[in-house]
Structures are given as structure tokens and as C-alpha cells.
Amino acid sequence: MAAKGIRDQVAIVGMGCTHFGERWDKGADDLLVDAATEAFASAGVSKDDVDAYWLGTMGSGISGLTLSKPLCLDYKPVTRVENMCATGSEAFRNACYAVACGAIDMAMAIGVEKLKDSGFSGLVIPKSPSDGTASDLTAPALFSLLAPAYEKKYGVDPAELKEVLTRIAWKNHHNGALNPRAQFRREVDKATIACSPIMAGQLGTFDCSGVSHGSAAAIVVRAEDACHHTAKPIVVKALSFVAGPATGTADPSYDYTTFPEVERAGRNAYREAGIDDPRAELAMAEVHDCFTPTELVIYEDLGFAERGQGWKEALAGTFDLDGELPVNPDGGLKAFGHPIGASGLRMLFEAWLQLRGEAPPERTIKSISEGRKLALTHNLGGSPGECVSFVSIVGSEPSA
Amino acid sequence: MTRGIVPYGTYVPYWMLARSRITQALGIPAGPGTRAVASYDEDTTTMAVEAGRRALASAPASMPAREVVLATADPPYMDKTNAVALHDALGMTRSVPAFDMSGSVRSGTAALRYAQYAPVPVLSVLSDMRNGLPGSSDERDGGDAAAAFLFGSGSQVIAEPVAHASATSEFLDRWRLPDETASHQWEERFGEHEYVPLAAEAVAAAMKEAGITAAEIDHFVVTGVHTRAVKAVQRSGEFAAGVVADDLTGIIGNTGTAHQGIVLANVLDTAEPGAVILAVSLADGAEATIFRVTDAIDAYRDGSSAEHRRSTLRPLDHAELSYMKFLTWRGHLEREQPRRPEPTPPAPPPSARHEAWKFGFTASRCDVCGTRLLPPGRVCIHCGAVDRMAEERLADVPGVVANFTIDRLAFTPNPPMVAVVVDFDGGGRFRCELTDVDPATVGIGDRVEMTFRKVSTSQSIHNYFWKARPIREEA
Numbered sequence: 001m002a003a004k005g006i007r008d009q010v011a012i013v014g015m016g017c018t019h020f021g022e023r024w025d026k027g028a029d030d031l032l033v034d035a036a037t038e039a040f041a042s043a044g045v046s047k048d049d050v051d052a053y054w055l056g057t058m059g060s061g062i063s064g065l066t067l068s069k070p071l072c073l074d075y076k077p078v079t080r081v082e083n084m085c086a087t088g089s090e091a092f093r094n095a096c097y098a099v100a101c102g103a104i105d106m107a108m109a110i111g112v113e114k115l116k117d118s119g120f121s122g123l124v125i126p127k128s129p130s131d132g133t134a135s136d137l138t139a140p141a142l143f144s145l146l147a148p149a150y151e152k153k154y155g156v157d158p159a160e161l162k163e164v165l166t167r168i169a170w171k172n173h174h175n176g177a178l179n180p181r182a183q184f185r186r187e188v189d190k191a192t193i194a195c196s197p198i199m200a201g202q203l204g205t206f207d208c209s210g211v212s213h214g215s216a217a218a219i220v221v222r223a224e225d226a227c228h229h230t231a232k233p234i235v236v237k238a239l240s241f242v243a244g245p246a247t248g249t250a251d252p253s254y255d256y257t258t259f260p261e262v263e264r265a266g267r268n269a270y271r272e273a274g275i276d277d278p279r280a281e282l283a284m285a286e287v288h289d290c291f292t293p294t295e296l297v298i299y300e301d302l303g304f305a306e307r308g309q310g311w312k313e314a315l316a317g318t319f320d321l322d323g324e325l326p327v328n329p330d331g332g333l334k335a336f337g338h339p340i341g342a343s344g345l346r347m348l349f350e351a352w353l354q355l356r357g358e359a360p361p362e363r364t365i366k367s368i369s370e371g372r373k374l375a376l377t378h379n380l381g382g383s384p385g386e387c388v389s390f391v392s393i394v395g396s397e398p399s400a
Numbered sequence: 401m402t403r404g405i406v407p408y409g410t411y412v413p414y415w416m417l418a419r420s421r422i423t424q425a426l427g428i429p430a431g432p433g434t435r436a437v438a439s440y441d442e443d444t445t446t447m448a449v450e451a452g453r454r455a456l457a458s459a460p461a462s463m464p465a466r467e468v469v470l471a472t473a474d475p476p477y478m479d480k481t482n483a484v485a486l487h488d489a490l491g492m493t494r495s496v497p498a499f500d501m502s503g504s505v506r507s508g509t510a511a512l513r514y515a516q517y518a519p520v521p522v523l524s525v526l527s528d529m530r531n532g533l534p535g536s537s538d539e540r541d542g543g544d545a546a547a548a549f550l551f552g553s554g555s556q557v558i559a560e561p562v563a564h565a566s567a568t569s570e571f572l573d574r575w576r577l578p579d580e581t582a583s584h585q586w587e588e589r590f591g592e593h594e595y596v597p598l599a600a601e602a603v604a605a606a607m608k609e610a611g612i613t614a615a616e617i618d619h620f621v622v623t624g625v626h627t628r629a630v631k632a633v634q635r636s637g638e639f640a641a642g643v644v645a646d647d648l649t650g651i652i653g654n655t656g657t658a659h660q661g662i663v664l665a666n667v668l669d670t671a672e673p674g675a676v677i678l679a680v681s682l683a684d685g686a687e688a689t690i691f692r693v694t695d696a697i698d699a700y701r702d703g704s705s706a707e708h709r710r711s712t713l714r715p716l717d718h719a720e721l722s723y724m725k726f727l728t729w730r731g732h733l734e735r736e737q738p739r740r741p742e743p744t745p746p747a748p749p750p751s752a753r754h755e756a757w758k759f760g761f762t763a764s765r766c767d768v769c770g771t772r773l774l775p776p777g778r779v780c781i782h783c784g785a786v787d788r789m790a791e792e793r794l795a796d797v798p799g800v801v802a803n804f805t806i807d808r809l810a811f812t813p814n815p816p817m818v819a820v821v822v823d824f825d826g827g828g829r830f831r832c833e834l835t836d837v838d839p840a841t842v843g844i845g846d847r848v849e850m851t852f853r854k855v856s857t858s859q860s861i862h863n864y865f866w867k868a869r870p871i872r873e874e875a
Contacts, residue, residue: 119739120739120740120741121738121739121740121809122740122809124740124741127744129747129749129750130744130746130747130750131746131747131750131751131753131754131757131758132744132745132746132747132751132758132855132856132863132865133746133754133757133758133775133865135819135831135832135833136743136810136811137805137807137810137817137819137831138740138807138809138810140807140809141805141806141807141809141810141817141819142805144805145803145804145805145821148803148804148805148844149803152844198808199808199809200805200806200807200808200809201804201805201806201807245781247781249821249829249830249831250773250774250775250781250828250829250830251781251782251829252802252823252827252828252829254829256803256821
């Protein structure tokens with residue numbers, strides 16, 4: 001049984017996205033109010049026009065009250081969702097389905113995360129009581145497993161791979177430097193990236209995404225109603241989400257050079273959207289660059305590059321802002337940090353800007369002027385061998 | 401029927417502290433040689449597991465241990481029986497009881513005597529970690545190790561205790577209150593004055609009981625809590641050259657409760673059939689035991705692989721430790737930890753549900769397709785069969801490093817944390833920590849074996865589980 005999807009049935013008519021960063025001045029409730037207010041204004045609607053809300057957050061609050069209270073909602077349904085690093089995208093997916101099925105006319109998907117108030121470095125995942133037998137590795141260590149595996153499988157010298165990873169970080173910082181909403185708004189030269197202190201395996205500080213606070217929101221309606229709100233709606237072409245069987249950690253045939261979950265989510269999304277050649281058809285992609293080798297592997301899992309060729313394409317600039325297929329034109333997790341609940345919606349926000357021609361000139365991608373009309377957003381949560389993954393395709397035309 | 405030691409095994413930790421390092425660091429004379437140091441993830445229970453595994457590896461299949469006793473002066477838990485974790489880690493069944501003999505060094509003798517006089521095969525494990533304040537003679541002269549002996553009856557006994565005598569006396573020489581980490585010792589000449597006659601008394605009584613004279617003693621093993629008294633007793637017997645056994649304190653230090661077992665095992669490694677061993681242990685009195693080595697020892701050595709032999713201080717099995725790391729591991733040097741949450745202690749209910757996995761490293765194997773699953777699960781990852789799993793213990797199955805990383809951010813008493821993805825011989829994969837290793841030497845394809853360790857201690861709970869360690873073989 002194949003999922004039919006909701007191609008062209010739902011459209012985004014308004015979005016909001018806060019400045020991401022160390023927002024010591026704002027709590028999760030403040031960030032939610034900021035993102036929601038911007039989204040309401042963007043769509044020209046009020047909070048009462050929205051029939052139902054989906055809130056994505058991993059650890060910055062539980063239940064719908066986390067949103068209904070700061071927004072002072074009028075007894076609206078608010079669903080709080082969590083799906084690791086795909087949390088924000090998961091809020092969006094469910095909001096779209098609710099609109100598509102006709103149960104409601106207008107929904108908001110909103111995500112938020114305050115990661116740094118805990119005082120810890122990096123990401124801290126809440127844990128259930130356990131038998132204490134799972135190794136307590138940090139995320140950089142888990143994702144660093146990709147590097148030696150990739151080197152071994154494709155015969156890439158570690159120094160050569162380091163250059164590739166460095167270039168990925170450099171590219172995303174370059175893009176982020178052009179983005180006023182990014183956490184890091186400075187270019188970082190390659191020597192600084194390459195020589196940054198080692199965190200885990202071959203990964204230095206600059207191979208890791210930042211840790212930040214932020215919120216982003218989208219308002220969706222049925223596609224046929226979109227014209228009442230905006231002349232340039234962004235139409236949902238595909239929504240794909242998979243939770244893997246997590247066998248990679250137990251199966252010796254898993255080789256740490258791919259995320260089968262990403263490959264599968266991508267394939268599902270391309271089928272729903274009717275995409276045959278993503279590299280040729282997509283105008284841009286926002287992918288989950290939590291660590292530089294993650295982005296490298298994603299190029300191959302999502303079909304942007306052939307297996308074993310992603311590293312060469314990265315070096316050749318294929319995925320640069322002015323490349324054939326710009327990846328993370330907004331700066332990605334690298335420049336935005338990764339407030340878990342907000343990231344997926346932040347990615348959609350860049351697709352919204354670029355596809356509507358509203359990105360500032362210095363960040364405008366040429367693939368759109370060349371006639372491409374589709375954007376992809378992607379998340380993965382978990383770690384190599386055991387993760388969840390989300391892929392969306394959105395477009396600027398109903399029949400693109 | 402002959403009753404005595406059937407197989408035995410010892411464990412001396414990987415890490416060795418050169419006493420010259422103490423001299424370098426503190427500017428005090430610390431003498432020559434080394435002492436064995438339990439790693440940051442070891443305690444007396446985990447070392448007991450290693451010694452016990454080595455003993456059981458060469459035990460006859462017809463003689464499963466029917467009881468296990470653990471003697472230590474440094475129990476990781478009070479109230480709770482430490483021997484039960486040992487029991488589980490050795491893969492023993494529920495019907496095998498496990499008992500502690502804890503608190504004093506002399507409990508080591510008790511464990512051996514209990515095993516000798518029991519009506520069933522008993523595994524007796526002696527384990528200890530010897531602590532002292534920085535710069536103390538206990539720090540310098542102590543050591544950490546474990547020794548295990550399976551006592552049983554029949555023709556496979558390799559060493560039979562033929563006589564035993566005690567001389568027990570109450571005097572205050574060495575002591576420690578329950579909440580103290582370092583021991584106290586009275587002025588040493590007083591202890592010597594007490595111990596030497598007690599040893600003579602016990603030795604004379606044991607020889608009388610055995611009906612032998614000093615001339616018939618082939619190996620004289622003297623261990624005890626009082627260094628000066630031990631030396632005096634070693635000199636007192638007027639034995640021929642080579643009879644007084646090396647007490648190994650120069651290499652591994654005095655391992656307290658474990659020490660009589662360590663030195664006895666070292667003698668058994670090379671003892672001839674028919675040899676007579678007189679073992680004296682000084683701890684709040686003197687205990688003298690006379691063992692006669694049987695003809696079975698030749699067959700034991702031929703058939704028991706190198707399992708117990710590799711424990712006797714093969715240089716390959718040891719690496720030198722810095723004094724700063726030693727101080728850190730012993731809690732004398734509190735160091736800044738990364739800004740990460742402290743480890744969450746294991747919760748008792750899930751730990752109990754997964755007892756065989758957590759303590760025995762027992763995974764599952766699918767009855768339908770044969771796929772191994774670590775940790776054990778109910779649904780086969782290969783064929784999807786549900787509830788068709790059989791238990792399979794993998795503690796003794798080696799594997800190969802399929803992937804690895806070094807985590808410099810993780811919370812660990814010994815940063816950086818080294819993690820490996822292990823593919824086990826015969827199938828199955830598991831990701832775990834790699835211990836007893838220089839992080840710079842790890843590579844894909846390395847051979848590893850499993851070892852029972854203390855992963856962390858938080859909120860007064862020790863989290864025991866298995867880690868991998870490199871297999872070190874002669875080139």
C-alpha cells in the first residue's frame with residue numbers, strides 16, 4: 001500500500017521566523033509569540049482565524065498549554081508533538097494533513113526550543129529510566145562514526161575528507177553570513193574551521209552545528225483558499241516521514257555511510273511530488289546539517305550526488321549558493337544552530353522566501369530565475385543506525 | 401576423595417604505576433618497581449569477575465560451581481551482596497548461591513577454607529583494591545588484583561590442602577573505619593613482634609599435622625598485611641634457595657585480601673607434581689596451609705589453554721599509568737568535568753528485567769533464522785519472527801572493531817571516552833565503550849573481547865555493564 005500523499009492540496013500562506021541565537025533575553029513563550037505574530041501578519045489573519053495549532057518542541061514545554069497560554073488562545077485545539085530533530089517538521093506535517101482532510105480550514109504549525117538555559121554544552125536528550133547499558137555518547141561522537149566509514153568505503157584519505165567537511169562548514173557559514181536571522185553571521189575561513197578543537201572522532205567544533213534558541217511558524221490552508229491570503233502561496237507537494245527500525249546499531253551489514261531512513265523518506269517524497277531527478281528539478285534544499293559528515297551523506301541519500309561522489313561534488317561547489325543545486329542557502333543548522341522544535345519550520349521559511357523571490361539579493365539563488373520551482377526540506381533525528389527522517393517538497397506553483 | 405583446587409585464575413589490572421612516578425611527582429623516595437592499579441572503571445567486583453572467568457575457562461565441564469564466595473576488604477556495596485553481580489557476570493544460574501566475606505583482609509583465608517570444606521564445588525574469589533593517601537607507604541606498596549579458585553573433589557584436583565593451622569590473636573596493627581579510604585597502622589616494630597611468633601606457631605602446627613619437616617617444603621608462600629613481618633617470616637624458615645616464593649610486591653604491590661591467592665597461583669603456574677607448598681597469611685594472626693600439588697597439574701596445564709597463564713604478568717597485558725591519572729582515578733585529584741549532565745544511574749526495575757543482558761551479557765538468537773540480537777529483543781531484525789528468541793551469552797565471544805570514535809565531550813572519569821562498534825564472531829553487533837586502551841592506537845579491524853566494568857557511579861548506584869577491550873596477542 002503506497003501513501004497517496006496530499007500533493008497540491010495544501011498551501012502555506014504565511015510564515016514567521018525569529019532571529020536564532022543565544023536569546024538570553026527571551027523565553028520559549030516570548031519566542032513563540034514573536035514567530036506566531038509574524039506569521040499571522042504575513043498571512044493577514046488573526047489567532048482566532050486559525051482553527052487548530054500544532055506545536056513542536058522537544059523539551060521546552062509539554063502539552064498544548066505551552067502555546068495556548070502565551071498566545072492566550074480562545075479555547076483552540078493545540079497538539080504538542082515531538083519527533084526528535086524532526087519535531088518542527090512533524091508539527092507542519094500534521095497541520096497539513098488536518099487541513100487536507102477537510103476537518104479544519106486553517107492551521108498553524110509552530111516550533112520552538114530553548115536549548116541553552118540548561119547550562120550544558122550541546123544537546124541534552126531527556127531520558128527514561130533505563131538499565132544503564134546504552135553507551136552514553138554525545139551527538140558529535142555518534143555522527144563522527146560516518147567519517148571513518150566513508151573514508152574506508154570510498155577510499156578517501158582522511159585529510160581529503162577533512163577538506164570536504166571543512167568546505168561544507170565554510171559554505172554554510174558563508175550563506176549564514178548573508179542572513180540576518182542566523183545565529184552566526186560571519187564567514188569563517190577554512191583554516192579556522194579545519195584547525196578548530198576536536199570534539200569527537202575527526203570532528204572539530206566547526207563541524208558541529210550550533211546550539212541556539214529560536215522559533216518559526218507556518219500557516220496553512222487548503223490550496224484553493226490560498227488566494228484569499230496571498231498571491232504567492234507555497235504549495236505542499238510531498239510530506240514524508242519515517243521512523244526507522246533502528247537495526248543499524250545491531251546489524252553488521254549497516255556500514256555507516258548512509259541513513260536508510262533518509263533515503264527512504266526522500267524516495268517517498270519524490271514519488272508523492274512526481275520528481276524523477278531531484279538534482280535537476282529542485283531549486284534548493286534545506287537539509288539537516290547537524291554535523292558536516294551528515295550533510296555529505298545526505299547528498300547521496302537524497303540523490304543529489306551518486307554514491308561515493310558526494311565528496312567530489314561538495315569540493316566542486318555543486319551545492320554552493322551559486323551552484324547547480326544550492327543546499328542550505330540560509331546557512332543551515334551550521335549558521336542557525338539547532339533549536340530542535342524550530343529547525344524544520346526554519347528550513348521551510350527559507351523555501352518560502354526563495355520560492356516567492358523574497359530572499360535578499362545577495363542570497364537569492366539563481367536556480368529559481370532559471371525556472372526551477374521546487375524546494376526540499378529535510379530533517380533527521382537520532383543517530384546513524386537508528387533515526388527518524390522527514391522530507392518535504394514544496395513549490396511555487398500548483399502544478400509544477 | 402581428594403579435595404582441593406581444580407582450576408584457578410588471576411587478574412592483575414592493565415595499568416601499572418611505576419613507583420618512580422611518585423618520586424617524580426612528590427619528591428619523596430618511593431623505591432623501585434611498580435604497583436598494579438585498577439582502572440577507573442574497575443572495582444573489586446569487576447576484578448573478581450575477570451579472575452573468576454579465567455578460572456572457569458579451564459574448569460572441567462563436569463564440575464560447574466555450585467556456590468560462589470567473594471572475599472574483599474573493599475566492597476563496592478555494603479548491605480547489598482557484591483557476589484551476586486559476580487555470580488551473574490559469570491553466567492551462573494539462580495540455584496547457585498553467592499556470598500560475600502567482606503571487610504577484613506583475613507576474609508580471603510575464610511573464603512578459601514569455606515570452599516575447601518564445602519560438600520559441593522565452590523568458586524572462591526579473592527579481590528582487593530589497596531588505597532593510601534598520596535605519598536603514603538600504602539599507596540606505594542599496595543596493589544589491586546583478584547584471584548579465583550574452584551575447589552572440588554576428584555582426580556582433577558591439582559593442589560590438595562593437606563594441613564591447616566591457625567594462630568589467632570587480638571592486637572591493633574592495621575585498621576580502617578568503615579567510612580575511611582586509607583588504613584591506619586601502628587608503629588611497625590610492634591606488629592612484627594606480634595606476627596613473627598604467631599607465624600611460627602601456625603607453621604609448626606601445620607607441619608606437625610601434615611607430618612612433614614621444613615626440608616620437605618618446596619615453596620614457601622608468605623603474604624600479609626604487615627610488610628616487615630612478612631619479610632621476617634620469609635627469612636625465618638632457613639629454606640634452601642628458591643623455596644621462598646617471590647611475593648610479587650615489587651611488580652604488583654601487596655593486593656591485600658587477594659594477595660595470598662595471587663602468590664599461590666603464581667607458584668602453581670610452574671609447580672611440579674608432588675611439590676609441597678606452605679602458604680602463610682598474616683592478618684590478625686597467622687594462617688598456615690600446606691598444599692600438595694597432584695599429578696593432575698600436568699594435564700591441567702596442557703589442557704587449560706593459556707587462559708590462566710596469561711594473567712601472570714605478561715608484559716603485553718600491562719601499560720604504564722601516569723601518577724596524575726592514578727590520583728584522579730583514586731579520587732585524590734578532583735578534576736573539572738565537561739558541561740554535560742552527570743550519568744543517570746540505572747533504575748532497578750529495568751535493570752532487573754534485563755538482568756541476564758546487563759550482568760551476563762546474554763543476548764538473543766533467533767530460532768528461525770539464527771540472527772543474533774544485542775541487546776536482546778523480541779522481534780528478529782532479520783526475519784521479523786516474534787518471540788522466537790533463545791538466550792545466548794556472548795561474554796566470551798570475541799569480535800572485531802567495525803567502527804569507532806573518540807568522544808571528547810562525554811562525561812567520563814577518564815576522558816576521552818573511546819567507543820567502538822563491535823561485530824562479534826559468529827554474528828551480532830553492539831556499540832559500547834572500549835577500555836584499557838590508548839585512544840591513539842584504536843583502528844577499524846582491531847580484535848576485541850568483552851570485560852565486565854563499572855560504567856559509572858552516581859547517586860550511590862554503581863552501574864555495572866560490559867565494555868570491550870583490545871585482545872593483545874604475541875605478534
